[in-house]
Amino acid sequence: MTYEKHHFAAALAVVEDLAPALRLSLRVKPAHSATLGQALGLDLPTRVGARVAAGGTEALCLGPDEWLLTAPEGTDLATPARAVYADAPHSLVDISDREISLRLSGPAVLDLLAACCPRNVAAMPVGTAARTVFDSATVILWRDGPADFRMDIWRSFAPHVRALLAQVQGELAAGL
Amino acid sequence: MLLIHCPYCEDSLPELEFAYAGEAHIARPADPSTLSDEEWRDFLFIRTNARGPHYERWRHISCGRFFNALRDTVSDRFLMTYKAGQPRPQLNEAAE
Numbered sequence: 001m002t003y004e005k006h007h008f009a010a011a012l013a014v015v016e017d018l019a020p021a022l023r024l025s026l027r028v029k030p031a032h033s034a035t036l037g038q039a040l041g042l043d044l045p046t047r048v049g050a051r052v053a054a055g056g057t058e059a060l061c062l063g064p065d066e067w068l069l070t071a072p073e074g075t076d077l078a079t080p081a082r083a084v085y086a087d088a089p090h091s092l093v094d095i096s097d098r099e100i101s102l103r104l105s106g107p108a109v110l111d112l113l114a115a116c117c118p119r120n121v122a123a124m125p126v127g128t129a130a131r132t133v134f135d136s137a138t139v140i141l142w143r144d145g146p147a148d149f150r151m152d153i154w155r156s157f158a159p160h161v162r163a164l165l166a167q168v169q170g171e172l173a174a175g176l
Numbered sequence: 177m178l179l180i181h182c183p184y185c186e187d188s189l190p191e192l193e194f195a196y197a198g199e200a201h202i203a204r205p206a207d208p209s210t211l212s213d214e215e216w217r218d219f220l221f222i223r224t225n226a227r228g229p230h231y232e233r234w235r236h237i238s239c240g241r242f243f244n245a246l247r248d249t250v251s252d253r254f255l256m257t258y259k260a261g262q263p264r265p266q267l268n269e270a271a272e
């Protein structure tokens with residue numbers, strides 16, 4: 001009985017590793033973002049935290065002149081961007097290896113995040129994302145569903161974040 | 177937890193996402209080499225150290241932007257925040 005209860009509780013919040021993906025940091029003046037979006041085949045969102053996806057590529061607006069582009073590994077976004085460089089000067093940097101991504105899900109995932117995120121994660125609309133902090137480590141938190149999140153963590157902070165997540169999972173499993 | 181309104185994210189968010197960045201509206205001299213030692217010292221180090229409403233810079237980690245705030249240093253209440261580059265608002269504007 002005790003074992004079964006523990007087993008059930010362990011699924012309250014699930015932490016999984018996600019496969020590596022292409023990540024690009026795009027910096028471009030707002031006046032040129034439409035030109036660049038056209039070249040990349042999506043409308044770059046202009047509201048901070050908004051996301052747009054098209055053809056396997058997803059763009060997240062991180063700031064007024066900063067976007068994060070994600071796509072399957074091997075996608076070539078540099079060539080179409082380079083083609084419009086003269087009209088829309090920009091910086092496009094491959095940061096794929098800078099972060100690792102985790103998928104966080106389960107009925108208690110909000111409690112798991114609230115343990116270390118000062119932001120009101122429950123109030124984040126589904127389909128948005130935010131650069132925020134997880135116990136002072138900078139992370140990007142994507143809300144894909146009411147109880148379904150992704151978290152991009154700078155590689156060197158990952159052991160710290162993983163250890164905290166494991167500790168909170170343990171506390172949730174113990175019913176704390 | 178103190179909530180700070182970011183003028184770029186247009187949302188009030190926890191202070192842990194923000195970093196203080198000193199007094200606002202201190203323009204770097206256009207030609208530093210023409211300044212006297214005293215003037216350069218004043219630019220680098222002399223601040224108003226206000227007791228009460230204080231114009232100051234903050235940076236928000238989410239949008240990566242610096243912006244300005246008017247904060248009461250006695251009560252720690254943020255009277256208003258505004259985008260970098262905007263003129264210094266008057267105190268009565270903040271009260272509205």
Ligand SMILES: [Zn+2]
Nearest residue numbers: 182185236239
């Ligand atoms: Zn912001």
